[in-house]
Amino acid sequence: MPEPLMRYLIWPLVKFLVAFLIVQVIVAAMNYIERRLLGLMQARLGPNRVGNEVFEKITPRSLHRFIPGGLLQIIADPIKFILKEDIVPSSSEKVAYFLGPMLPLIPAFLVFCLIPYGPPPTFVVTHVNVGLLLILALTSTGVYGIILGGWASNNKYSLMGGLRSAAQMVSYEVPFGLSIVGVLMLCGSFDLVRIINYQADHIWNLFPQLIAAFIFLVAMNAENNRTPFDLPEAESELVAGYHTEYSAMKFAFFMLAEYSSMIVNCCLMVSLFFGGWTLAINGYGLTTGVLRGWGLAGGILGAVIFISKVMLFMLMYIWFRATFPRFRFDQLMDLGWKWMIPLALANIAVTAVVVLLGLQFNFQGEVVLSIAGAAIIAFTLFLLLRPRAKVIHARRVSEA
């Protein structure tokens, strides 16, 4: 086998397939985890019995209580979707109707080539030095499938959902992109590997770019149409929004794309603001160099750290879903245009000025920004945790 072929084709392909499979398993599991966790947050149990009879047969009795119930829900749901009738409305635009669920899948899957899961070179599929730019370009094309599907269904609710999705995506792409600019100014690179190494050598970008991280968190929820921003598929207003007319596997494709892009955004969040696969501050701790020194074991450890961080943010999505009610549409637009974008621009200006002053007067700009960010976090924690007078509630009618 010629060396360039191995290096540029075979290895990246193998790595991509492995990463893709792991991510798809996470996507399938997220469906179950989300339902189970929502149940627990609402003081219910959630799906807890599908597949228990299988596990009870194949495992010894002493292990039964350690196996979470309802695990095979992960398998039952897709099989059911495959077996369901695939309805194509007779008045739909056929080609666009079929393209609708496929288009969001392509960028959502393609992006997994560009994300560094662990220390390079083994755990990076393709090392692109403008990786971040490429990821932003790819993820922003995901909305076309939603608009196309919503329009092609020839259903008013679908069309409304598609339009809302378009407006929302356009509005929140801007703060999404602007929030990254501060990080780029600090790290001086579009390369995700270099951004992560920078964070290991200094401090997580969360601290110097606290406001940017917050904007990114909100904008990524809006990008994925997740719950405080799930207007494109608002059940109480639009039946099911853009996928009202989609049944069976086509609907499952929409869900697959949504969860895949959720994982992509969590990966970006972790890489940009939470140090990626490293667990280090100021060059001490598990930096890339330390992990690479341990060989394959270090690489796997790095990947595990990365995936753990990503899963924490996936749980955050579910937490948001269980917590927040849905925005009204004008509130959504207000938040996007009147708050997020000015805030992101102000963040860029402050970061630029501090970094420039640091260069001019020979001090480290990011240290100043980190202290400011840490102060904001400390103040918020103080507000939340300070001792307060106990609120005495009015007695209930039944107690009176």
Place this chain on the structure above:
Amino acid sequence: MGLIENRFDPNVLTTSVDKFFNWARKSSLWPMQFGLACCAIEMMAVLDPRHDMARFGAEVFRATPRQADLMIVSGTVTEKMAPIVRRLWDQMPDPKWVIAMGSCATCGGPYDTYAVTQGVDRLIPVDVYIPGCPPRPEALIWGLMELQKKIEKMHVIRKGGESYDFARAAVRDSIRPVHEGPALRAEQAKAQLKQAPISGIKRTPIEEKKPKAAAAPVATPAASDVPSASEPATTLSETPEADEIEN
């Protein structure tokens, strides 16, 4: 599914495949999110922490019929609502199941009047009848478990048995009762004039077959009026066992 449905002789392979398919279908019954009357309040209560239907994987209430597997007719079906219920059922993709929840949906309940459909089985085929006015959430969970038992017995790729389309086609093509309201009759007349597919779905007309298990006891009074309900209806014969319901 049209390619392999009910084409194969029963053997180890086909029975295992059937078992697997039936297991998947019964484990992921997503109901449709709609309620008609007071039974709907009990249907909402079935999702609460005390009786959590999510345990069966059946908590995902889909607002659009295209993504639903199970229609819980929860409440009085008035003549004005009847065409809408029928249309929603038509819009659901196969395989689909119906639970008639409460006396009204089963047989009209206390409303023996011109304005109320005397049982939703005059419009759509019902798989499980749940008595009660309204039934308690436990009874609805019992109905769901009965439906799961029924799905387990279905023939998917095997020949014979109660095939899926067989039961559905019988009701779909049956003569509708004279009792039905003017809206339905107008729709019927329109359908006779123009052979358009209902709600835009292409369906091949299926010949009406005589139900095989007609001799089986039919407990609910309304079901006996309908010769086309080929599957014997199940009713709540005893209170559901406590240990089955709890946790």
